[in-house]
Structures are given as C-alpha cells and as structure tokens.
Amino acid sequence: MHDARLLLELGDEAVRRLRRRGYELDLAGLEAMSSRRASAIGTVDELRAESKRAAAEVGKAAKAGASSADVAPDLTALKERARELKERIREAEEEVEAAEAALRDLLLVIPNLPSDDAPDGDSxxxxxxxxxxxxxxxxxxxxxxxxxxxxxxxxxxxxxxxxxxxxxxxxxxxxxxxxxxxxxxxxxxxxxxxxxxxxxxxxxxxxxxxxxxxxxxxxxxxxxxxxxxxxxxxxxxxxxxxxxxxxxxxxxxxxxxxxxxxxxxxxxxxxxxxxxxxxxxxxxxxxxxxxxxxxxxxxxxxxxxxxxxxxxxxxxxxxxxxxxxxxxxxxxxxxxxxxxxxxxxxxxxxxxxxxxxxxxxxxxxxxxxxxxxxxxxxxxxxxxxxxxxxxxxxxxxxxxxxxxxxxxxxxxxxxxxxxxxxxxxxxxxxxxxxxx
Missing domain, CATH: 3.30.930.10 (Bira Bifunctional Protein; Domain 2)
Structure with missing residues (x-):
C-alpha cells in the first residue's frame, strides 16, 4: 500500500507513472482525504488536551469543595463540561476512524508505481x-x-x-x-x-x-x-x-x-x-x-x-x-x-x-x-x-x-x-x- 504523503509529494510524477499502467490518480481527491484525516486527528488532540485541563479543574474544585459548600454549583458545571468533552472526543474519534478507513480504501486499490525500466504499453x-x-x-x-x-x-x-x-x-x-x-x-x-x-x-x-x-x-x-x-x-x-x-x-x-x-x-x-x-x-x-x-x-x-x-x-x-x-x-x-x-x-x-x-x-x-x-x-x-x-x-x-x-x-x-x-x-x- 502506498504512503499518501509520498504520493502527494510526488504529485504529477505519481500521476504520470500510474497513468502508464492505466490508472488515473485523483490527486485532489487524495489530498482532500488526507486533509480530512489530519484535521480529524488534530481535533481529537485538541479535545483531549481540553479534557485533561477540565479534569484538573474538576479535581481542584472538588478539593476546594471539601472545605466550602459554595463551590458545589461550580463543581457540577465543571463535571458537566468534562462529560460533554468526553462525548465530543468519542464523536471526533469516530470521525478519525471514518477518515482513515476512507483513505485506506482508496490507497488499497492504487497499484504499485511502475519502474521507468518497464516499457510503455498495456499488452x-x-x-x-x-x-x-x-x-x-x-x-x-x-x-x-x-x-x-x-x-x-x-x-x-x-x-x-x-x-x-x-x-x-x-x-x-x-x-x-x-x-x-x-x-x-x-x-x-x-x-x-x-x-x-x-x-x-x-x-x-x-x-x-x-x-x-x-x-x-x-x-x-x-x-x-x-x-x-x-x-x-x-x-x-x-x-x-x-x-x-x-x-x-x-x-x-x-x-x-x-x-x-x-x-x-x-x-x-x-x-x-x-x-x-x-x-x-x-x-x-x-x-x-x-x-x-x-x-x-x-x-x-x-x-x-x-x-x-x-x-x-x-x-x-x-x-x-x-x-x-x-x-x-x-x-x-x-x-x-x-x-x-x-x-x-x-x-x-x-x-x-x-x-x-x-x-x-x-x-x-x-x-x-x-x-x-x-x-x-x-x-x-x-x-x-x-x-x-x-x-x-x-x-x-x-x-x-x-x-x-x-x-x-x-x-x-x-x-x-x-x-x-x-x-x-x-x-x-x-x-x-x-x-x-
């Protein structure tokens, strides 16, 4: 299977070589799928970082609440935010899986790049x-x-x-x-x-x-x-x-x-x-x-x-x-x-x-x-x-x-x-x- 990054780096050269064996590489489509995957991974990383910060805030508020009843409302709100972040992470991870599956499905049907030592032709x-x-x-x-x-x-x-x-x-x-x-x-x-x-x-x-x-x-x-x-x-x-x-x-x-x-x-x-x-x-x-x-x-x-x-x-x-x-x-x-x-x-x-x-x-x-x-x-x-x-x-x-x-x-x-x-x-x- 190809590395999408390498195909995109080769660009028109990859298109030329694959065309020699009768396969038309859709560079724009490949780039869109790669960008979708990268964006989905970036979103998950950001949400996980935010979730980590929220968990720290919940812990801090819970510790403070042990000595002050006034903190309880804020703690409830923080816990709800942490729960929402976990749900958003789950949804974002599903998007990563979907993006990776779509990219993999495309890469699996792209044939190997022919060597320039192979003559032109298809028969x-x-x-x-x-x-x-x-x-x-x-x-x-x-x-x-x-x-x-x-x-x-x-x-x-x-x-x-x-x-x-x-x-x-x-x-x-x-x-x-x-x-x-x-x-x-x-x-x-x-x-x-x-x-x-x-x-x-x-x-x-x-x-x-x-x-x-x-x-x-x-x-x-x-x-x-x-x-x-x-x-x-x-x-x-x-x-x-x-x-x-x-x-x-x-x-x-x-x-x-x-x-x-x-x-x-x-x-x-x-x-x-x-x-x-x-x-x-x-x-x-x-x-x-x-x-x-x-x-x-x-x-x-x-x-x-x-x-x-x-x-x-x-x-x-x-x-x-x-x-x-x-x-x-x-x-x-x-x-x-x-x-x-x-x-x-x-x-x-x-x-x-x-x-x-x-x-x-x-x-x-x-x-x-x-x-x-x-x-x-x-x-x-x-x-x-x-x-x-x-x-x-x-x-x-x-x-x-x-x-x-x-x-x-x-x-x-x-x-x-x-x-x-x-x-x-x-x-x-x-x-x-x-x-x-």
Whole structure:
C-alpha cells in the first residue's frame, strides 16, 4: 500500500507513472482525504488536551469543595463540561476512524508505481524481448501438443477430470503423476541445494487480512476461491507467494538477516475470472494447479539486483531441463497489481508453434511490505524499508507440457530430460504409457 504523503509529494510524477499502467490518480481527491484525516486527528488532540485541563479543574474544585459548600454549583458545571468533552472526543474519534478507513480504501486499490525500466504499453505485444536461450527443436514430423500426447499415452485424462470437477481441471495418471512429482522435487532440490532457498510447507487457506497485505484483496476478490462465511471465511491461496510473503507481516527483521529466500511447492487455486477463451486447452490455465514459488525479502535499495538474481534462478530450471525459452520485460500497463517491474519467461511449445509464459518474476519494491507491515532494523537501531520479490520457479503443469512437447518423438514416446530421470524413476514414456 502506498504512503499518501509520498504520493502527494510526488504529485504529477505519481500521476504520470500510474497513468502508464492505466490508472488515473485523483490527486485532489487524495489530498482532500488526507486533509480530512489530519484535521480529524488534530481535533481529537485538541479535545483531549481540553479534557485533561477540565479534569484538573474538576479535581481542584472538588478539593476546594471539601472545605466550602459554595463551590458545589461550580463543581457540577465543571463535571458537566468534562462529560460533554468526553462525548465530543468519542464523536471526533469516530470521525478519525471514518477518515482513515476512507483513505485506506482508496490507497488499497492504487497499484504499485511502475519502474521507468518497464516499457510503455498495456499488452503482451508491447513487451520487450531481453534474450532467447536454446533453439526450439526441429522435428521431421508435425509435433503434437501435450493434450494429444498425454491422452494418447494415457497419462493425462481431461474427460474424467471434467466429470469430477468440471472444466479447467486436469487428472494425471501413472507416469504422468510420477512426472509431476519428479518435476516439483527436482525444482525444490535445485532451489534449496544450489540457490540457497529455505523450503516451507505453508497453509493453503489464509485470512482476508493476509490476502490484503499481499495485494490480492480487494483488487482480485473475484479471482479467488473463498470458504466459509463472514469473519470465519478463509481464502484458498492463488500462489505460495501469499503465505511466504506474509510470514513476516507486522514484524521488524534484523537487517543483517537480509536478503531472505523462501520457496514452497503448493497447489494454487484461481477462478480465472475474465480469462475465458485464453489458453483453455490442456494444462496451461487451470482452476487448480501446482507450482514451486520463489520469494525474496531484501533491503529496499537492493531489489533491482535481487530481481536479476531470482530471474536467474527461475531460468536455471529450464536450462537444466534443456528447454528452449525466452525472457521478456513486461510493459507497464501489463504488469501485475503489486509489481514495479516484471520479467516473464516464456517456454517454447511446439504444439502451438510459439512461446508461452511459464514464469513471472516481479520486483514489488516496498509495496507489499508497507501493506503487510514488514520493516527492518540494523544493529544500531536504525529502521529501514524492505522490498519483496516473487517468481515462479516453476509451475509444474506448464513445465510438464513443455517437456512433453519439446521432448517428443515421432512414434509418440517422450524422452525425459536427463536430470529428471533420478526423480521420476524412468527415462522414457512410451506411446502406450509404459516406461523404461
């Protein structure tokens, strides 16, 4: 969440930057709300000071009244004034609460300020390609997509998944399920063993406060799955970014312990509201999928460097698998709500003859940390701001799709990347679904 004072200090610069991502900041409205809050707080302070003086006068009069009956009328009047002041303070405090709530509601829906390193534009067509790694495989036959391959081998069953849960669910069977587990285990081993991440197994249900702190609420309410009603309601996580980032909500972290690097393999749940018609075939866009997530927490000034570090860790997954991919920098208007700069990694899918997103790595700056109340303190007691970053490292389903498509043979078999064989327990999935 933004600091209203900082936005007002930036003024037209804040308007310019937010306009790049399609948000029109009402500076006058923001200033009016901030002034209302400041005025309400000032009124409370004045009334409390006056109440304190009135209480002292009541005490003085009561003491004097002990030796003089003539003071009684004045004491009654003073007590009535003190009572009236307490009532006015209560009303003024309610105004402070209302003013603060109105300002908070506004600040909660203002997206992060985009970095000037993000190109202009509002669609994937405006992204800037940074690099390509690996050559897309050249086949002497027409490559099949992962749906056709998986169903032919019997390792993916979308019909039964639909029978169980409806559209946009998948069911992996036998070697398919083993391959999913192998991919996730390999990614976790890579990130914890080589890249220094600490692995967590967090709750999959979190509170509305947790969702708000990490920027999912109120913006993405319709894209979330909620359980229960009223205050007892919890949300299924859309990504492990949510619990991993919120681990330190309302905490002050020792500066010498930064950066921190966390990872987790969890299911993710998304209603995908508004995305119907996009990547609906197969396992590219599901209501439930699993993903290995990366989260980094660092000193605010270190976030640009940390973004490059995390991007390299996500890329390493594809490099180890030997899959062709490219990296793009998203346009300001196409980034997620929390991000100030985002790189997407797109893997080559021969079945679609194009690159498709497999990871987004985002620098959120201090945006999420402010919302969640995460700060730092150095050894001398100096307070500092922290930044949060997150990225996919990587989603299991999309990784599986890319492996099936890039590693297929004309006979319908798939040879796994060598690094996966020890985790899967086999090297090939044959056309009839058996392994060797």
């Amino acid at each position: 994937e067509d405006d992204a800037v390609e940074v690099r390509r790694v690996g050559e897309p495989p050249a086949f002497g036959f027409t490559p099949r997509d992962h749906v056709e391959l998986g169903e032919a081998m019997g390792i993916l069953d979308f019909g039964r998944a639909a029978k169980l849960s409806g559209a946009r669910f998948s069911l992996a069977r036998g070697p398919g399920a083993a391959l999913e587990r192998a991919i996730a285990t390999f990614f976790l081993a890579l990130h914890t063993g080589r890249h220094g991440y600490t692995e967590f197994s967090p709750p999959y249900l979190v509170s509305g406060q947790t969702m708000t702190g990490t920027g999912q609420l109120p913006k993405f309410e319709e894209d979330l799955f909620r359980t229960g009603t009223g205050d007892r309601g919890l949300y299924l996580i859309p990504t492990a970014e949510v619990p991993l980032t919120a681990l330190h909500a309302d905490e002050i972290l020792p500066a010498e312990t930064l950066p921190r690097a966390y990872t987790s393999w969890t299911p993710c749940f998304r209603s995908e509201a508004g995305s119907y018609g996009r990547d609906t075939r197969g396992i590219l866009r599901l209501h439930q999928f699993s993903k290995v997530e990366l989260v980094r927490i660092c000193a605010a000034e270190e976030s640009p460097r940390e973004l490059e570090v995390m991007l390299g860790h996500a890329e390493a997954c594809l490099q180890e698998l030997g899959l062709a991919y490219r990296v793009i920098r998203l346009a300001a208007g196409d980034m997620g709500f929390n991000a100030q700069l985002t790189y997407d990694i797109e893997v080559w899918l021969p079945g679609q003859d194009t690159y498709r997103e497999i990871s987004s790595c985002s620098d959120c700056g201090t945006f999420q940390a402010r919302r969640s109340g995460i700060r730092s303190k150095d050894a001398h007691g100096g307070r500092g701001q922290v930044a949060t970053l997150n990225g996919s490292g990587l989603p299991i389903g999309r990784s599986m799709a890319a492996i099936l498509e890039q590693c297929q043979s004309e006979d319908g078999s798939v040879t796994l990347p060598e690094v996966l064989a020890p985790y899967a327990g086999f090297r090939r999935i044959l056309a009839d679904g058996t392994t060797e």
